[in-house]
Amino acid sequence: MPKGFSKDEMHAIKAKLIIKGKELISKYGYKKFGIRDLTAEVGIANGMFYKFFSSKEDFFYFIVNEEKEVIRKKINVGLLKYKNEPINALKSFYLIIMTELHSNPIMEAILLKNEYSPIVSKMTEEELLEEREKSLQPIMDLANYWQENGLVKEDIDINIVFASLRSLVMLWFHRKEIGEDTYPQVIDFLIERICEHVKLQGDVI
Amino acid sequence: MPKGFSKDEMHAIKAKLIIKGKELISKYGYKKFGIRDLTAEVGIANGMFYKFFSSKEDFFYFIVNEEKEVIRKKINVGLLKYKNEPINALKSFYLIIMTELHSNPIMEAILLKNEYSPIVSKMTEEELLEEREKSLQPIMDLANYWQENGLVKEDIDINIVFASLRSLVMLWFHRKEIGEDTYPQVIDFLIERICEHVKLQGDVI
Structure with a gap:
């Protein structure tokens, strides 16, 4: 190992x-991505990788978490456009998540290769809770603003x-199981049902 | 191979x-279930298995399809209890599916070992469509009965x-990702929203 x-x-x-690493994971996903390929590309000895990350898995989590953080920020910015339009914000919430997830090359690679569920199944309950809180906190702030300003029903x-x-x-x-044609209809239908519940009398959804 | x-x-x-086979799959799930164990238990030569089924996968699909048929029948019987109570039928629909899936030892083994998604991912669009139609046909008959008898809104x-x-x-x-505590609340909330949409003015849900 090189010194100095x-x-x-x-x-x-x-x-x-x-x-x-991000380039390679976007291209190959997790399973087919190799540390040797990465160190070769960077031009360092293979063993040197382990000065920075304890394992391929550790590196992968690091990368995915960075991307998730980027996506979270984009979702929050996207939602702020509808600060005073709760129904539009709710309708956009799902769409913004989907758009950001699928336009992110790393997340898209992992999703398409079905490598996302194995990541989640290895996470502890605490890690998942932390993730959810990170994702939902800015949204809850927005929701409080709506409730304080009477923009949504009080009792929801x-x-x-x-x-x-x-x-x-x-x-x-599960889009294949739901049916490729039915899937978008189910999503639209459920989003409408949720918005219907939140809207004030007289709001149009 | 024995003759005659x-x-x-x-x-x-x-x-x-x-x-x-059903016993072994209930116990071990798909991956850990072996044809040699099965033929040993039945007391036949290993090769004889292939007189009946072309592969372990083929056998497994056969078993899972038989179980699904059993579950489908139970769901339909369960729903008929609410022939004249559409809202209760809808509320029960989800619950009956969950109960029947999880009280079936084979399906439960496959679900808990995360072996269900790989099965689905190998099915063709046609096979999945056939599955959905088998599942939904008796329910559609019931729904038509409701609409003909004015038991649900007309325009849904x-x-x-x-x-x-x-x-x-x-x-x-995805219950872990949604959050073990939040998951049942999300399900209840969405079922309520769907029922709210279907109910006639004055119906209590």
């Missing part, structure tokens, strides 16, 4: 590993409203 | 393979109503 890299050089190598549980919309995203994995 | 089995003996062997698309309820079953696979 400066701190700056180490930083640069790590940054390169991440950039090249907005947590469950958002949790339900978020759950619909997972039906994407 | 009569037709009746062959029938008896096939029946034994199916019975013992009852196909999508049932397809949506059926889709909710698939969220079970």
